[in-house]
Amino acid sequence: MSRFWTTTVSDLTPYVPGEQPASQSLLKLNTNEHALPPSEAVMTAIRACQAEQLRRYPDPTAKGLREAIAQTESLTTDQVFVGNGSDEVLAHIWLSLLADRPVQTLDTTYGFYPVWAQLYHSTLTEVPVRADFSVDVDALMASEHAVVLANPNAPTGLALTCQEIERLLAGNPNRLHIIDEAYYGFGADTVAPLINQYDNLIVSRSLSKSHALAGLRVGYALAHRDLIEGLNRVKDSFNSYPLDAVAQAAAKVAICDASWQAQSVAVITESRSKMTEKLEALGFEVLPSSANFIFIQHRVLSGRTVFDGLRQQDILVRRWDKPRVENWLRITVGTLAQTNALLAACAALCAAEEA
Ligand SMILES: Cc1ncc(COP(=O)(O)O)c(C=O)c1O
Incomplete structure (x- = not known):
């Protein structure tokens, strides 16, 4: 805060973008970048x-x-x-x-x-x-x-x-x-x-x-x-x-480059379908998505529990501390290999809950 700030700047609550971690070892599914490299x-x-x-x-x-x-x-x-x-x-x-x-x-x-x-x-x-x-x-x-x-x-x-x-x-x-x-x-x-x-x-x-x-x-x-x-x-x-x-x-x-787009959307669509089907089988509710991310909540586990549990397994997703969506997570659709890693981590979390 500086005494030179205008009232508009003092009153602002700036947007907070999703985390961009420096570590390459994290599976980053929090800001909806495309899963594939560009054309x-x-x-x-x-x-x-x-x-x-x-x-x-x-x-x-x-x-x-x-x-x-x-x-x-x-x-x-x-x-x-x-x-x-x-x-x-x-x-x-x-x-x-x-x-x-x-x-x-x-x-x-x-x-x-x-x-x-x-x-x-x-x-x-x-x-x-x-x-x-x-x-x-x-x-x-x-x-x-x-x-x-x-x-x-x-x-x-x-x-x-x-x-x-x-x-x-x-x-x-x-x-x-x-x-x-x-x-x-x-x-x-x-x-x-x-x-x-x-x-x-x-x-x-x-x-x-x-x-x-x-x-x-x-x-x-x-x-x-x-x-x-x-x-x-x-x-x-x-x-x-x-x-x-x-x-x-x-x-x-x-x-x-229309051909790159057609090929890449096929990869995302396939991964999205697999994520949806397997997460539903693990007890998650998954909204029908027309994007390169899905929005999910678990029927038993809280949003915070799933977020923290994935983070402990080096998977970063997005969650908001807002009343209507606090139990929901937004997860970027990754490649099939990334989707498999996400599903394995979710399965481990759900198994730990049942134990
Ligand atoms: C709904 C929506 N609009 C706009 C943007 C901004 O995208 P960009 O500035 O990367 O084009 C985003 C980014 O996540 C978004 O989710």
Whole structure:
């Protein structure tokens, strides 16, 4: 605390990201990085970067990357915004479109939303999810306030269908909807094809999960060009060159590598099915996930007991000390070998409980 802090900074409760342990011996299933390494084509693009690309400033508009995204999504380049991870994209969305305004989200969702609401002075209503963690679309429709939803939701992994989100969009053309598709690519519907139909929709995406590029820090938003122009006004008032030259080159190749995506999603889907089936057999409740993580609770053991028990066996997962979810754990889907290690550790915990 310094006497020079502004009131906003003094009042902030910053987001706490999942632990990034230095030890390589831990099985790290706590921050939903992709289980596989990125595509070889991406690594080749990074190695091909020239000193001259680093000496000079990068393209402030990331035109090549935005063109590749636009082409993949059948949109135009002016409907695409890119940023330094989707957290930065979402922060710019918040500042340009939600600051000083009332906003609604869910009571069980991504923990960064309340932080941006505080930073940018939005009054945030947290609409409760139902007892089974499903989203009450009617409750969101009852208010005219802008809606921020993660789809699939985090930490539950549950997804709304495209039709359910379209009901919200059509229900009030003057209500803005931010759909955070950070976990796009693992089975949930996307609403990106609705961008040309609805100017009250912004979709944000991340290359951190779907493309195994969390370390590169690339995210993007898709929306009507007037909304994108608003984001560019904020970006150009904050940091004109958010994406470095290496990130632009690598992300462009990643976006175009459809075969890596198809192969890698098959690995995640297989691991996720195995985790679900075997954990259920061990007495865990597992929510149906459309993401590269699962959300589970044991019928007898507390969330804290399972978290600590896994940690003692060198497995790191994510747990929150919040009333609705304190007995639940969010676990990243790993490779099949990692899944086997997780299942063996869970089986040992359950056996110890029964002994
Ligand atoms: C729901 C959700 N949105 C956005 C992000 C931010 O992702 P990134 O900044 O890595 O693109 C995350 C990261 O975990 C997330 O869970």
